[in-house]
Amino acid sequence: MAAAFELTDRPDWRDRFEITVYQVGWRLGGKCASGRNPRAHERIEEHGLHVLMGFYENTFRLIRGCYDELARRGLRRPGDPLATWQEALKPQSFVVLEENVNGRWIHWPFDFGVKPGLPGDDPGPRDAWDVILDILTLMGDEFRRSREARRPARLLGRIIGTIAGWVTGLLSPMRLASDSPAPPGPAGLDTLPEWLRDQVRERVGAELTNIDLRAEDGLLEIARRIARRTPGGGALEPRDWPGEDVICLVLGEFMRRLWQEAGKEIARDDRTRRLVIMMSLGYAIVRGIFKDGVLKERDGRAVLDWRAIDDYDLRDWLRKHLESLPGSPDDVINSAPVRGVYDLVFGYRGGVYPKPGVPGNYDLAAGTALDVMLRLVLTYKGAVYWKMQAGMGDVVLAPFYEVLRGRGVRFEFFHRVKNLGLSPDKGSVASILLGRQVTLKNGEYQPLVRIKGLPCWPSEPVYEYLDDEESRALQDQKIDLESHWTSWQDREEITLKAGEDFDAAILAISIGALPHVCPELIRERAEWREMVARVLTVQTQAVQLWLRPDLSALGWRLKSPVMDGYGQPYNAWADMTDVVAREDWPHDHRPGSLAYLCGPLEDAPVIPPADSPGFAAQEKGRVERTAVEWLKSHCRHLWPEAILPGTAEELNWDLLIDPEGSQGQARFKSQYYRANINPSDRYVLSVKGSSRYRLRPDESGLSNLYLAGDWTDNGINVGCVEAAVVSGVEAARSIRVGGRVGGRVGGRVGGRDNGRSQGDSAKIASIRRESSASVRRVGE
Numbered sequence: 001m002a003a004a005f006e007l008t009d010r011p012d013w014r015d016r017f018e019i020t021v022y023q024v025g026w027r028l029g030g031k032c033a034s035g036r037n038p039r040a041h042e043r044i045e046e047h048g049l050h051v052l053m054g055f056y057e058n059t060f061r062l063i064r065g066c067y068d069e070l071a072r073r074g075l076r077r078p079g080d081p082l083a084t085w086q087e088a089l090k091p092q093s094f095v096v097l098e099e100n101v102n103g104r105w106i107h108w109p110f111d112f113g114v115k116p117g118l119p120g121d122d123p124g125p126r127d128a129w130d131v132i133l134d135i136l137t138l139m140g141d142e143f144r145r146s147r148e149a150r151r152p153a154r155l156l157g158r159i160i161g162t163i164a165g166w167v168t169g170l171l172s173p174m175r176l177a178s179d180s181p182a183p184p185g186p187a188g189l190d191t192l193p194e195w196l197r198d199q200v201r202e203r204v205g206a207e208l209t210n211i212d213l214r215a216e217d218g219l220l221e222i223a224r225r226i227a228r229r230t231p232g233g234g235a236l237e238p239r240d241w242p243g244e245d246v247i248c249l250v251l252g253e254f255m256r257r258l259w260q261e262a263g264k265e266i267a268r269d270d271r272t273r274r275l276v277i278m279m280s281l282g283y284a285i286v287r288g289i290f291k292d293g294v295l296k297e298r299d300g301r302a303v304l305d306w307r308a309i310d311d312y313d314l315r316d317w318l319r320k321h322l323e324s325l326p327g328s329p330d331d332v333i334n335s336a337p338v339r340g341v342y343d344l345v346f347g348y349r350g351g352v353y354p355k356p357g358v359p360g361n362y363d364l365a366a367g368t369a370l371d372v373m374l375r376l377v378l379t380y381k382g383a384v385y386w387k388m389q390a391g392m393g394d395v396v397l398a399p400f401y402e403v404l405r406g407r408g409v410r411f412e413f414f415h416r417v418k419n420l421g422l423s424p425d426k427g428s429v430a431s432i433l434l435g436r437q438v439t440l441k442n443g444e445y446q447p448l449v450r451i452k453g454l455p456c457w458p459s460e461p462v463y464e465y466l467d468d469e470e471s472r473a474l475q476d477q478k479i480d481l482e483s484h485w486t487s488w489q490d491r492e493e494i495t496l497k498a499g500e501d502f503d504a505a506i507l508a509i510s511i512g513a514l515p516h517v518c519p520e521l522i523r524e525r526a527e528w529r530e531m532v533a534r535v536l537t538v539q540t541q542a543v544q545l546w547l548r549p550d551l552s553a554l555g556w557r558l559k560s561p562v563m564d565g566y567g568q569p570y571n572a573w574a575d576m577t578d579v580v581a582r583e584d585w586p587h588d589h590r591p592g593s594l595a596y597l598c599g600p601l602e603d604a605p606v607i608p609p610a611d612s613p614g615f616a617a618q619e620k621g622r623v624e625r626t627a628v629e630w631l632k633s634h635c636r637h638l639w640p641e642a643i644l645p646g647t648a649e650e651l652n653w654d655l656l657i658d659p660e661g662s663q664g665q666a667r668f669k670s671q672y673y674r675a676n677i678n679p680s681d682r683y684v685l686s687v688k689g690s691s692r693y694r695l696r697p698d699e700s701g702l703s704n705l706y707l708a709g710d711w712t713d714n715g716i717n718v719g720c721v722e723a724a725v726v727s728g729v730e731a732a733r734s735i736r737v738g739g740r741v742g743g744r745v746g747g748r749v750g751g752r753d754n755g756r757s758q759g760d761s762a763k764i765a766s767i768r769r770e771s772s773a774s775v776r777r778v779g780e
């Protein structure tokens with residue numbers, strides 16, 4: 001969608017292109033698709049929990065443009081439901097991580113502040129030192145907050161006081177370089193090596209003038225000031241003084257002291273533990289940036305080359321930089337913020353999450369993960385998360401569909417891409433084989449249905465447009481036209497030929513399905529073979545529970561959360577009660593709250609070929625069993641008032657809304673749950689060492705093939721909407737400028753310059769150029 005939106009974003013686009021989008025099944029969206037279920041009060045059924053992050057500058061830019069155009073075209077009028085993007089997406093600043101301390105779960109709430117601006121605004125220039133400075137500032141803030149907490153835990157007060165005394169001592173000799181008198185205290189500068197001591201005196205001394213050396217965070221402030229002054233901003237030049245070493249050393253001393261004082265208490269005192277964890281993470285990241293060559297100079301600018309550490313798993317890399325501190329790195333590596341990162345991106349190879357007796361296949365490229373996490377925390381606009389006020393299909397995909405239709409893009413639903421055939425010289429796509437899944441009655445299909453005034457995707461095809469006999473057969477046999485494992489035969493095969501039917505194609509099917517749709521390409525080209533072998537994917541599972549009580553009656557005492565880091569496999573929970581208003585519940589069945597849960601799903605021991613139609617039902621059964629088990633063992637911590645009497649942890653099943661009125665645990669069957677197992681629905685992982693094998697949107701190696709999806713090398717390289725959008729826009733821009741599609745020409749360094757855009761979904765778009773000049777150029 002992003003590619004199509006970008007390609008058609010100029011008034012003259014029709015002079016150059018004809019665009020057709022081929023989509024398997026009845027709806028757009030892929031992993032972001034959602035549907036309305038008419039048999040269950042038009043409830044929203046999603047592939048999983050989806051939130052947009054406040055740093056998705058390209059995604060929001062496109063969404064904002066799309067909603068503006070909806071209004072211009074009269075497709076949304078004032079007063080229509082969710083008529084503007086700000087009605088469709090609401091800021092969510094409250095996030096909860098779950099700590100597990102000695103087997104006991106504890107909520108760790110975070111209230112991310114509201115930042116100026118709106119997502120999609122121009123982010124403005126930032127260089128590597130801005131990032132480093134922000135991390136140091138956060139560390140300082142964290143430290144100060146602990147000190148200033150209204151009723152500091154006595155223990156924490158003592159720890160901070162001790163560190164304060166030590167910092168004063170350490171810094172007092174440095175004070176010699178400044179005018180003000182040094183406070184009394186033991187000398188500490190001699191803990192620095194001589195060469196560095198001189199540098200510090202000479203270069204940093206003047207920097208100390210305005211620092212209150214009695215402040216506990218004086219050392220942090222020095223590190224921060226050094227960082228601030230380093231990017232060639234005047235007196236201090238990065239090349240001729242060891243600012244990085246000073247920062248590492250100063251921070252290292254500070255952290256050693258903190259661990260010595262606080263390490264013993266981290267299992268006993270929540271506030272101390274959290275302070276130590278956050279400070280240690282900041283320290284490890286800053287130290288690692290300097291020590292592992294992440295900080296580089298390129299064209300006179302300081303940049304962060306995160307790929308320098310992508311061969312490490314994040315946990316291993318953190319361990320390496322924490323090892324010099326007293327205490328066990330495990331306390332940080334197994335902490336809620338680190339587990340939460342893995343959970344956020346389903347970072348478990350094969351879906352093997354940790355459980356009793358199984359350590360879990362943690363695998364997440366350190367650089368890629370840190371890049372995204374720092375963007376998430378440091379660069380969001382407005383709120384850290386933005387929550388959809390209906391299904392993602394309703395608030396994102398439907399508006400894009402409506403606008404693109406309005407612009408003149410053609411959509412062919414029910415077309416499954418079956419094969420890309422190569423030209424004899426293997427240098428281009430010669431043909432695209434499609435399976436037409438159904439017959440349309442009048443050749444026309446309207447995919448959206450209006451629910452309470454909002455155009456939405458249904459959870460099944462709109463059968464009235466389909467041939468009557470086929471429609472009956474599909475319903476009687478409960479055929480899922482999105483499923484890879486199906487007994488349904490295509491009605492017809494269609495071959496699109498290069499030069500006749502298309503001049504260029506965008507492959508936007510996700511990487512898990514590529515072995516099925518382009519086996520020849522993978523066989524013929526080593527870089528494709530490597531990409532498909534190295535860029536791994538994982539199955540996921542999702543559950544939605546419509547509950548009678550509201551959040552507080554369930555016993556949840558905090559604000560409405562997005563939560564992460566909880567008991568596997570449903571490690572993430574979001575309260576999505578807001579979207580109930582968009583569903584169509586009768587008064588006596590109206591849910592008081594709506595919970596979305598999701599997490600990884602371990603691969604089945606054998607994943608059978610497509611002619612095994614029972615496999616999808618079997619896997620859904622596995623999700624059902626897992627979910628019921630989880631709801632019997634994880635509810636008290638979240639919803640203490642929702643426990644089945646006489647049990648310790650089990651959900652009181654009567655609280656689920658079941659229009660069928662089943663009894664007990666059987667009520668779970670009336671909820672929505674799914675196994676995301678279709679090859680293209682598998683979540684794209686960022687396993688260590690894989691980024692370099694990704695191909696860029698313009699790097700297919702075939703002269704008429706462009707790539708879009710979160711699996712490409714898009715500069716973010718994490719499975720998220722922003723990555724898919726960036727890739728789509730990059731693909732479109734390459735086509736628009738008539739760019740040559742290159743082969744792989746060595747790695748590109750991930751970073752913020754790598755793309756701009758929004759989007760998602762899409763299948764394969766065939767693009768026909770009307771101007772023969774541009775046809776020739778692109779095909780070269």
Ligand SMILES: Cc1cc2nc3c(=O)[nH]c(=O)nc-3n(C[C@H](O)[C@H](O)[C@H](O)COP(=O)(O)OP(=O)(O)OC[C@H]3O[C@@H](n4cnc5c(N)ncnc54)[C@H](O)[C@@H]3O)c2cc1C
Pocket residue numbers: 022023024027028029030031032047048049050051052053415416417418508509510513517540541542598676680681682683708709710711718719720721722724760761762763764
């Ligand atoms: C459970 C879950 C939760 C997630 N939560 C978030 C979140 O909160 N925030 C976030 O930013 N990201 C989230 N993601 C990731 C996000 O969904 C993906 O990054 C995004 O959907 C990737 O888009 P894509 O276009 O690359 O691939 P996809 O979304 O997979 O789209 C692929 C498209 O190809 C089509 N297709 C597949 N096979 C064929 C075929 N043979 N013929 C024709 N068409 C075909 C599909 O129908 C689909 O339209 C989540 C993912 C999952 C699984």
